[in-house]
Amino acid sequence: MEAMEVDGASNLQRKQSLYQSKDERFEIRMEKYTGQQYSQIYFARLHKMRTLLYSLVDKWKPHVPVCTVLGIEEGKECIIVGTLYKHMKLKPCILDEYSKERSAVPVVKPHNFMHPDDQLILEDESGRVKLGGTVLAASNYVTGVVVAVHGKETVSGEFFVQDILERGLPHQIELPLDSREDKYVVLVSGLSVGNGKSNPLNLQLLVDHITGHLGDEKEQRIASQIVRVVIAGNSVEIPHGLLNGQTLAAKDQSKLSEPIKELDILLTQLAAAVPLDIMPGSSDPANFSLPQQPLHRCLFPGASVYNTFMSCTNPHSFELDSVRFLGTSGQNIDDLEKYSEAKDKLDFMERTLRWIHLAPTAPNTLGCYPFTDRDPFLIESCPHVYFVGNQIKYETRLLKGNVAAFL
C-alpha cells in the first residue's frame, strides 16, 4: 500500500492534465443474462487472435502450411492456431462437492493447483488435439491463451510441438514526450478499511500526504504534481458472513455500512483535492466476475458530490495527457499464479502482455461475464503504464519502453 509515480516538475498550484476514460469496453450496462454461454467469448477471442497470428505466421515460418486442428495429417508438418486448454488433475471442481468420500486432508496447498501431469490441449472450433514435445512447458501456460504452434501429428494422435508463436507485445501508440514537466499519478490498492488490522492513521497520513497537508515545501511540491489518484481495488473489507440473505439486526446493519462510511470520508478528502479514480476489487461491494462494474455512487454520498470523483470498472483503462494506463485490481494475476508458474509476479504480467490478453483464465477459472460478441480483455494496443493492484510487494519493470508498475 504505497504510491508511485511517472515523470516530474514544480509549483504549488496542483497540476492539471487531460483525462480520458477508456473504460467503455469494460462496461456491461444493461446487458442481460439470457442463457448465453461461455463458448461465445472463446470464439470471439480465437477469431480476433487468429487474424493477428495469421498475419505474423507468414513472417515466422513462410513455408509451413497453416491448417485447422482437424486438418492436420499424421507426420505432416504444419502450423495450427487455437486456444490452449490445460488439463489439470488437481484443479478444484464443483463436482467434488458431490463425491461421497470426504477426504480428511486437503490434497494440495490451496494457492497452486499445478501438477507434473498437467497436459496442454489445443483447441479451435473444429476440434482439439493433445500437445506433446518439450518445447511447450505446461507450467507456463494456462487455459484460454491463443497461440500458434508448429509441429506434426505423431502416431499416437498427439501433436508434437516444435515451435510456438505468441502474439508478442501489441502495438503501442507513440508516447508524446513533449511536455517537459513532471506529473505524478498515485496508484494505491488494498486500503482494506474495516479490516481489524488496518491502521486508520496510515490511511490518514496517505490522504494528508497527497492533499499536501504534510511535509516540508519540497514534499508539498511533489504532492502538488500529483495529477490523479487511482485506487486499484480492495478498498473496504466487509465481514462476508453478514451478507447471507438473512434480514439483518440493526446492530449488524451498522457493522456493514460503517467501513463504507469511513472510506467515504477518506475519499471525500481526496476528491476535494485531486481527481480520483476508484476501481472495485475482490473484497469490495461490487459484482464478482470480471469486468467488475463501478462501485455504486450511492455508497459514497460524500465523495460522489465532487466531479473529480470517478468510479471506474476493473480492469480500468484511461489516458492522461495521451499516456495510456491499463490496470486491474489483481484478480487476473492471482489466478494465473494459481494455475501456472513464473519467477515472479512481473513475469505473469509480462506474459499477459505477450499473450495480449489481460485475463486468459477468464472464464475458465476466473469469473467473467458471458459476452456474446467480443472479448473485452484483449489488449489491442499496448499501454504505457500497466499496473496490477493488491499484490504482496511493490515491484516494477521496464519492458521495451513500457513501464510496468506493480503494487
Add this chain to the structure above:
Amino acid sequence: MEEEEMDEDVFLEETLILRDEEEALILQDEEDRRQLLASRLSKWKRPTSSPCNLITRIDYVIGERHKDLLPNSSGPAAILRIFGVTREGHSVCCHVHGFEPYFYISCPQGMTPDDISRFHQVLEARMKEVNRNSRVPKFVLRIEMFQKRSIMYYQQLQSHPFLKIVVALPTMVAGCRGILERGLHIDGLGTKSFMTYESNVLFALRFMIDCNIVGGNWIEVPAGKYKKTTKTISYCQLEFDCLYSELISHPPEGEFSKMAPFRVLSFDIECAGRKGHFPEPSHDPVIQVANLVTLQGEDQPFVRNVMTLKSCSPIVGVDVMSFDTEREVLLAWRDFIREVDPDIIIGYNICKFDLPYLIERAEALKIAEFPILGRIRNSRVRVKDTTFSSRQYGTRESKEVTVEGRVQFDLLQAMQRDYKLSSYSLNSVSAHFLGEQKEDVHHSIISDLQNGNSETRRRLAVYCLKDAYLPQRLLDKLMLIYNYVEMGRVTGVPISFLLSRGQSIKVLSQLLRKAKQKNLVIPSVRKQGSGEGTFEGATVLEARTGFYEKPIATLDFASLYPSIMMAYNLCYCTLVTPEDVRKLNLPPECVNKTPSGETFVKSNLQKGILPEILEELLAARKRAKADLKEAKDPLEKAVLDGRQLALKVSANSVYGFTGATVGQLPCLEISSSVTSYGRQMIEHTKKLVEEKFTTLGGYEHNAEVIYGDTDSVMVQFGVPTVEAAMNLGREAAEYISGTFIKPIKLEFEKVYYPYLLISKKRYAGLYWTNPDRFDKMDTKGIETVRRDNCLLVKNLVTECLHKILIDRDIPGAVQFVKNTISDLLMNRMDLSLLVITKGLTKTGDDYAVKAAHVELADRMRKRDAATAPNVGDRVPYVIVKAAKGAKAYERSEDPIYVLENNIPIDSQYYLENQISKPLLRIFEPILKNASKELLHGSHTRAVSISTPSNSGIMKFAKKQLSCIGCKALISNAEQTLCSHCKGREAELYCKTVANVADLEILFGKLWTQCQECQGSLHQDVLCTSRDCPIFYRRKKAQKDMAEAKLQLDRWQY
C-alpha cells in the same frame, strides 16, 4: 497355445446364405484392413507341436459325423465348437467330435442285461413315435449299466445299479426324460416310471464337466491328434477337428493362470429418433457407430473409429468413416467386426439395445447379409427375448443375441449384478467409479445434430466415442474381465453364464464335478412352482438401541454358514431321512442332530460333498490370498484378487443353493439346519460373553451384548478406550472359538466407537481396526443410497452422522438440521437436492395405482411431446404446492418447469415425507423429544413461498415495483427505494451486489465445469443429463443470475 472360454449351451440352427452373395458385398475401404489382416497373417506361425487355446465360447451344432475321426457311426451328431485365442493372439475354432449327450436313471431291481436290451427297444420305439418327423436313424444310441449312488440321503450301501442312456442329439434328452418320467410299459416288469438323474445338465456344461474343462480354461490339442479342416466354415485363423477325448485341459495354475490376449471391442451406436419417440428400429436410422478395440491387458485401444451416416469432420486420433447410406454404415460395421475379429464385445446396454437394434434395423432395411457377425461363415445372428429371473437379482427381461464365437459382455448387466447403485445410467455409473461426469445428449437433440452439418455430426461422433470408451474404462477399472474369468475358473461355468444366469448354476457345476469324482449322481428334480415351505431365517439378537459412547467390540464368525456346513458335515448325502433314522439305528455318536430336528451322519460314516467343496474353496482362497501377498506383477495380482473374491462368493452361495426352493436341487433340511445352528451360535456367544466378562470374573466392567446380527455379535465391554476393547475382543474371540467345533471360528475384527444403534440392521459408527486411527465411517441400512429419496435426505443424513460420529458434536448436528429445515422452508434450497427420480417402466394406463412420475410424464407429453420422458427413461420430479387436498401424484412437477415458472415447492411435503423419518431415526436414540426439537422448533416458523408466475390468480395480478429494502410499493418506476429506506442505500446495495457476486461465482463454476465435461471451449453446452448433480443448479444459476442482474440494474449507475 490357444485359449478358450466357454459359452452357453445354445443350439445353433444355421441359417446359411450363399457364399457368393456374401462376397459380392465388399466395401471400398476394405483395402487398409486387408493389409492389416495380411500383416496379422504373416505373423501367424503354423502350430508346430501343441495348439492350445483359452476357451471363449462353446456352442454346438448338429452336423454330420466326422468320417475320419469317427469311422464307426453315422447320422447327425452334436459337434461342439470351441472358440478361443492362442497365446500369440490367433483366433481358433476347434470342432470337437464324439461327445454324446446322456443321462442316468436308476435301474429297476432285478433287471438283467436282456431286460436292458428290451427296455432299449421300447424306449427307442416311443422316441420314434414322439419324433415322427425326424429323419434320425437311431434315437437312443446305447444303454449301459453302471454302479453308482444317488447323492440324496445317507445310504449304507455304497452303490446301486444305474442305467446310462446315451441319445443321439442333445435335444432328445428332454424328450426322453419326459417319456421315462411319465412311465413306460416293459414286458415282464410292468409299467414303471423312472426318476432321471442329471438330465437337466446343459450339453456344453456336461461336456466341460466330463472333460474337466472350466470357464476360461487353457486347452491343448496335441500335435497329430487333430485334423485341419479342409473346408473351413469359420473366420478363425486356425480351424481343425478333433475328438473330445484328445483334449488336454490345463488347470489354471502357474503358466496357465494367465489371460490370453483377447481382443475386446467396445462399441456404441446412435440412432436418430423422431421427436417425441424413443428410437425404434422399424423407423429410425442408425446414424453412427463408434468402436474401440483393445488388446486385453493393454491400457490404450489400438483401434478407434467411428462410422457415420453422412459426412463428418475428422477427429484427431480417430478414423472417421462416413457413408452416404445407412446400408453402407451397417455393412461397414459388419466388415469391421469380421476383420478385427473381437473375442469379447462390450458396451453399455448392448444386449438390450445396441445389438438388437442393429439387427432389427438391418432387417427393416432388408439387408439380409448384415447379421453375419459371428465367427461362423454364413451364419446369422438372431435375437431372442429372454427373461432372467433369480431370487437374488429379481426378474429382468432382456434380449439374447447370439454371436457365434464371441462373448458379449454388457457392462450394464454386470453393474446391476455386482453393485447396488442409485442409478445405473452410464453417466452416474462412470461418475461413481471413474469420477467423471459424462455429457448426456437428449435423444431429441441427436436428430438435430445429425441434420446439421459435418461439424454437428462430428460433435455427435465425439459423444458417441465417449460412450464407447467409458465401458472399456469401467471394464479396466473394475477389473471385470479378471474377476469374471476367475469366477468361471473357480466354479467351472462359462463366462456368459455368469452374466445371464443366477447363482445356482455355479454351485450346480461344482456339485456335478465333485459328484462325478465320487461316483454319485444327482437327481433331476422337477421344479416346483413357488417354494412350499419357508424356514426361519437368520436371527438377530434384539437390538438395544441407543447411542454408545464407549467402544463396541464386534466379534464376527468367519464364513459362518460354510463353516457350519463343514463342522456338522451337512450335505445331501449325509442327511438321514426320518424313516431311516428309525430303521438304521445309527449310534448316536455317529450322527448330529441339528437344532432344527434333522439328522446328519458324521464324517466318519460318510463325508459330505458340500463340506468337501467348501473346504476346497476356502483352502483355495487361503492360497490365493497368500499368493496375492507374494505377487509383484500387477496383472498377476489382479488375477489372484479376482480369484479370492470369486472363491469367497462361491463359498457363500452354496448355502443359498440348498435353500433356493425353485432351484436345481433344493434341500431345506440343510438350509434350515444351517440357520438354526447359526442362531444357536449367536446365542451361545452372547451367553458366554456375558458370563465370563463380569466384575465377578475379575474384569473391570460387566460386558453387555447389545446386538447380534447374522454372523456378528456386538459387545460393550464397558472399557473406555479402543485399545482396551480390542484386547478384550481378541480374548473373547479366542475363548469362545475354543468352544466350537472346527472350523467354526469367532474372530475379532473391529471396534465401533462411537456407535449409533438405531434398530436391527440399521446402525452407524466409526470403524476402528487399529487403536490409533479410525478407518472409516460405517453405516448400514441408513438412507444414504436409496434411490427414491431426494439428495437432500442423503446429504442431511451423511452430514449429521459425520457431525455426530466424527466431530462428536451433537449440538452442531442439531443446528445443522435446523438450518437445513429453515433453508427448506425459506425456499433457499438448491432444487437439485429436492429432485426425486423414478424410472418410467410402462405407460400411464398400465399402472394400476396412479404414481407421481407417471402422471407427470403424461402432463409433460401434453405440454411438449418432443422432450417428454418416454418409457424406459428416468423421470425426475419435485413435489410442488397445489390446491388443498390434491393427491401427492398430482403435485409432481418437472424441475425445469418449476424453475422457469417459479412454482413453489411443497416444503411441508419434504419435511414430513422425506426428511423427518430418517432424521428421527438418527436422533431418537440421542435426543429426548427429538421430533419436537428438530421438526417443530422456532426455526420452522419463518416460511417463504415463491409466487408462481404463470398460474391461476397471478394472471389477474398487476406487477408493481416494490422497494428493495422493505417491499413497500413504489409508484415511481425511477426509484429503487421507498422514502423510508433512503438512508440505508449503502447497506441495501451491498446486499444486492453481494447476492449478485455469489451467483456470479456459482454461474462461472458451473458453466465452465460443463464445458470441461463436454471437452470443448468453443461450442455451446448441450448436455441435458438429469443424473448430473449440477444440471439443475446450472439451470437455476442461469435463471437466478438473470433475475439478480435485473435487480441490480434497478440501482442505475
